Amino acid sequence: MDKSLEKQLTLWLRQQKRVCGLFLPLSLLLGTLNAAALVAQSWLLARVLGDLVLNGTPAAAHMPDLLAMAALLLLRALCAWGRERAGFEAGLRLRRALRGRVLDRLSTLGPAYIRSQSAGSWASKLLEQVEQLQDFYGRYLPQTTLVALVPLLILACVWPLNWAAGLILLGTAPLIPLFMVLVGMGAGDANRKHFQALSRLSGHFMDRLRGLSTLRLFDRAAAEQQAIENASEEFRRRTMAVLRLAFLSSAVLEFFAAVSIALLAVYFGFSLLGHLDFGHYGAGVQLGSALFVLLLAPEFYQPLRELGTHYHAKAQAVAAAEALHQLLEGELHAPEAGRQAVPDTLAICAKELRVLSHDGHCLLGPLSFAVAEGEQVAILGPSGAGKSSLLNALLGFLPYAGSLTVGGVELRDLDLSAWRAQLLWLSQEPQLLHGTLRDNVAMGRPLSDAEIWALLDRAHIGDFVRGLPAGLEQMLAEQGSSISVGQAQRLALARALAGAGRILLLDEPGASLDVDSERLVMGSLKQASLGRTRLLISHRLDELDGGDTVLYLAQGQLQQQGKLRELALAAGPVAKLLAQEGLQ
Known part of the structure; x- marks a missing residue:
């Protein structure tokens, strides 16, 4: 040394x-x-x-x-x-x-x-x-x-x-x-x-x-x-x-x-x-x-x-x-957090945004885009393009430079706890706790049994839970290893739907699922997206609607953005993806 x-x-x-x-x-x-x-x-x-x-x-x-x-x-x-x-x-x-x-x-x-x-x-x-x-x-x-x-x-x-x-x-x-x-x-x-x-x-x-x-x-x-x-x-x-x-x-x-x-x-x-x-x-x-x-x-x-x-x-x-x-x-850059209340309007606007790692390196950007409240947005791009980094910045997990506003207020000035209460987050790797099914869905919220069963049914896992010997009191092993990946993902979906947030952040929620589980999960997410803003990271273009807004990232840059139906007719990476999947 x-x-x-x-x-x-x-x-x-x-x-x-x-x-x-x-x-x-x-x-x-x-x-x-x-x-x-x-x-x-x-x-x-x-x-x-x-x-x-x-x-x-x-x-x-x-x-x-x-x-x-x-x-x-x-x-x-x-x-x-x-x-x-x-x-x-x-x-x-x-x-x-x-x-x-x-x-x-x-x-x-x-x-x-x-x-x-x-x-x-x-x-x-x-x-x-x-x-x-x-x-x-x-x-x-x-x-x-x-x-x-x-x-x-x-x-x-x-x-x-x-x-x-x-x-x-x-x-x-x-x-x-x-x-x-x-x-x-x-x-x-x-x-x-x-x-x-x-x-x-x-x-x-x-x-x-x-x-x-x-x-x-x-x-x-x-x-x-x-x-x-x-x-x-x-x-x-x-x-x-x-x-x-x-x-x-x-x-x-x-x-x-x-x-x-x-x-x-x-x-x-x-x-x-x-x-x-x-x-x-x-x-x-x-x-x-x-x-x-x-x-x-x-x-x-x-x-x-x-x-x-x-x-x-x-x-x-x-x-x-x-x-x-x-x-x-050490010189680790933690995300900044203020005390300002979350505004009523949750429109997201990025101007010359650069997402940084904790040691100060630029992971993504600069890029500029705007997401209106209630808009359905798909974030596309190859692996390593910075898609997850963008969601982590929105979650307040990564620091950033430039401007990233919510309702006209900088994200770094918002009370992070109040801001995260407005978010419903679902990743491709669900994190389940060693505890009962009830605890994993409620996560400390005062939910009744009827409310928990309704959430499980919306996530298409209610029948599975009813078939368990202990029902809602069934204990889960560490990291949910006692159930399948698809079942764990649907339990995580039920937990996310229990929140009252107005923005859905989805990081390839169907990536680890079989065809049937993916169809059920994506169907539930589409229903949950009604009336909410949705930002979805996906590699599957068949999961999108023509009216969805697309942000295409590659090599840390925003290379294309616009409505899917418009990008399908224009030369660029999105049109190539559609052609490769036979959707054109």
Whole structure:
């Protein structure tokens, strides 16, 4: 990962800590209190041991010191427990807030952006990647402060006793973070590749699981099984690479901490034997002070070692933050929304309209057209011409440049919720929820059973529902996999007809249907179009009437527009389509 990007992501992660509230300062306070109690406990233990060894004082004479050490031990245990709880709560608050922001951002960007990645990839971002931020806020951030406070506190206690011991501690301490950084430089890149492999595996597995029936039908199950196996093997290799770096860094940290403590032990051993005579302040090296320093030496390096352990939490968090930062803070253009009420007249007018992707690229246009209220419009063109992009712009799912007005008011100035209430939307891929048939049709509307049955009959699926064991209470599987595509499309049609909108937006509603289902669905849609404006994307010219207005798109441009009967007599792509289908 580029160093500038890593610094930017680390800064962004630190900026999010305000969500953690007072739990991060509390974790830091408890860590500092634990260190102070440790120094006091070490001093009491060194004094007791020195007195017992040199003076032979009975242990009973040190009962107050022993009781004080027991109290300090209990205090340290409470501080450690409280610090873990505070760190966990800090991370929990952060994860909740970040997941909420991700969901809000996806809601703002809309379905057009969500469909740009697989469901498994989004699940990986919302679950695994956000989860990896826990230790960064719960442990790493407090430790970055404690790694400076605790060694300074210990040095302040050691230096007045022996300046040589202080120099040894001060001189060897930088070796640990130095090698921690050297090892950690590869850890960030390894974690980033690990998350990418996990995202690919999640998306691949979920997509193939949802299409398992189709894969079996076309005898592709074995090939896709091999593809999932290859993705799993890549994920395993990435995971082992991260673990290798983790074990390597732990070994390096332990080695240099052990070497540093050994230097202190050698210095004090030779000093007490009389072979070294420096470092003290004239009174010689005493056993009690030597024990005190040796007891504190491991704790001097402990914050650095813990920071090295949690450094991988930082590497994981930075790798996870890359995709989250791009989503939350990246230059993604969300559709604009105002608060103006929807006008009474719903005539649509586009002037030099350019439909944009969320990253600012032009998907369609510039084009100009007008749709009168109640007009029947067919949008034709080859795949990739921009037909669905135009409907997504009308739905408020894609940003646009130029002018797109409804009743003379810019779409970006309208209250999107009120505008969408005027739309009846039906796509070629109906989205059904895991719930009852009643819930899928009503979608939270207060509809009676009689109203739901009337809608099902209008969509020509009432007889099918009446034949089900539970009727309206029949549970549907995820994505409607327990019923056929034609039945799912007709249920989606019943749901659309439940709305009171005055504009029908239809994206090839009969594309995935058999002949009989398509005939029934299109017949219901023609009835529903009476008195309403209809914009229909279709490849079938036999579904249109001669009086329908046609917008023909190709290569992102509006190449022909007019009444179908007029375009049939004029030279152009529409006449060629009619000739190909034998309708001329």
